[in-house]
Amino acid sequence: MNTEELAAKALDLARSGLGGGAEIEALAHLERAGLTRFANSYVHQHVAEEAVAVTLRVHLDGRTATASTSRTDRDGLQVLVDRIATAARLLPPDPEWPGLTPPERPADAAPLDPAILEVTPAARTARVKAFVDATSGLLAAGYCSTGWTSGSFVNSAGHSLTAEYTEAAFDGVARAGTSSTPADGVARLSSPWLADIDGAALGARAAAKAHASVSPSYLPPGDYEVVLEPEAVSDVLGSLAYYCFNGKAFAERQAFARPGVAQFDPALSVVDDPAAGGLPFDREGTPKRRLDLVRDGVTTGLTHNRRTAVEVGASPTGHAAPGDDTWGPIATNLAIEPSPSGPANTTDSVAALVAQVERGLLVTDIWYTRVLDPRPLIMTGLTRNGVWLIEGGEIAGPVRNLRFTQAYPQALAPGQVLGIGSHAVSQPAHGFGFSAFRAPALRLASWHFTGGAEG
Structure with missing residues (x-):
């Protein structure tokens, strides 16, 4: 199921299990993330993760409870509903409950980056290599990350929203100087577009700062x-x-x-x-x-x-x-x-x-x-x-x-x-x-x- 279907399924099960008097919100969130780490100027780790979560928040008999699960099958969602029903009975009253968000036109979502949707470790490694090459022999460390996220929201007031986005980030450090007196330079950038992550430009910036930081002097406070x-x-x-x-x-x-x-x-x-x-x-x-x-x-x-x-x-x-x-x-x-x-x-x-x-x-x-x-x-x-x-x-x-x-x-x-x-x-x-x-x-x-x- 996609996030829209997951949120709708969780809401339906909650309505059935909690009755018509409950105010219910369901949020489904799916993230695919990739990370390439480097140290001593070498890539030492690739990480890929897919994580899904479904969160329910209910206001029942004057009490508010929230619970989440990473199980997306029917049994897992039913356990979530049962758990939140128990919690709602045990929690103290919530007189300041603000009510549910009414149906409202969603804001426009930013376009997705096809390069991030199809990204491979090799694409991130290419940016790391460009960063390392631009440091011209300095020790380099940092990471390049990419991610795609889909989110869907639905509540018992008839409000529903679905959107997705992409993101990329780079954080790199170049080190000059000596082991006893290192001199570091940094360059960072994030963007919804992978093409914006220019490893060579970031590496040159970090290296220039590292070289300029060698042999620092003391300055009084x-x-x-x-x-x-x-x-x-x-x-x-x-x-x-x-x-x-x-x-x-x-x-x-x-x-x-x-x-x-x-x-x-x-x-x-x-x-x-x-x-x-x-x-x-x-x-x-x-x-x-x-x-x-x-x-x-x-x-x-x-x-x-x-x-x-x-x-x-x-x-x-x-x-x-x-x-x-x-x-x-x-x-x-x-x-x-x-x-x-x-x-x-x-x-x-x-x-x-x-x-x-x-x-x-x-x-x-x-x-x-x-x-x-x-x-x-x-x-x-x-x-x-x-x-x-x-x-x-x-x-x-x-x-x-x-x-x-x-x-x-x-x-x-x-x-x-x-x-x-x-x-x-x-x-x-x-x-x-x-x-x-x-x-x-x-x-x-x-x-x-x-x-x-x-x-």
Whole structure:
């Protein structure tokens, strides 16, 4: 059975087993994923996986229960129905149940990539080889992944949706220097189209960064003007999605976002754009639409599932996901709108921002980021994969990795965004289902570094 048939079958069995008084949602999800990993400049693993899941959510006698299964035969689906019926009787009442999504016209799905539908390990390996060759003898490691996903939703209110999407991603690191003082460079890209994954271009970018990072110097802690490259900006976007624009965090007064308030620099506009990929609807069957979160510095939106929307008197935005009762509805396609004019590639776009800096730092990537205080969104983390001192608008030399403690909204506040790159790059990101953040480079007036990465 395909996902549409699976969802319909699960709904029929649930209706029969639970009676006419139950409100029922059924979601079927099928994913075919391929992964090629490489290390020490050699492919060491191919992985192929096909995973199917059927999820039921029911509201019965004032109680709400959710259960899933990977068994798709009739007996497996019947066990799922029996299990959720038992759970619904045992769980506490749910007076805040928001009801089912009514029938609504679905958003347009992005076209599928035939190359991903027919992809082989050899196609991914060719991109890995191009990356490795472009590093010209440096040690290289990373992965190339491809995937196709089909999803179908149906509920007892007569609402049904089906869609599918394709995705590809590459994440590669090149290493120069010595074993005791390695110097790494990185290049990442995600796209719904396999042809966009240019292994040679990514390898050349990673190698250039690795060579430029050899023999870094020590830099004292302090506040520095920075140019954050797209890899680093993607991490900032992930934290904004999770903590700042999250409707559940807003309802609990734990979010920085205040709709209608000019909280960010006027140069900044942030959107959640489902056209970037993924299913065009969420797990509650709400179609996804383009959502402005920040427009010209003014906070204009939040991400909501049906429950958080009812709680704050808003409309659901299509961001319900597994686990959102705990974590809240999270944007998965965040993008900062790039500058409307300037170079049309990442290297030249970053160079144009660097040329405007009298003294500061160019930061390729940040990681190990953890929240210290969610409401002002104070984060701590480390730089990696290349940091350079900028003097007089030029790169003066590499510096050692640094630890930072920074309130992200403060770094993006009015007067703090001094420049936005003209070329945005889609970065693989962690999240529920498809997740990719599209980010340009940013020039920011101040970033607070607290010391070296060593301690």
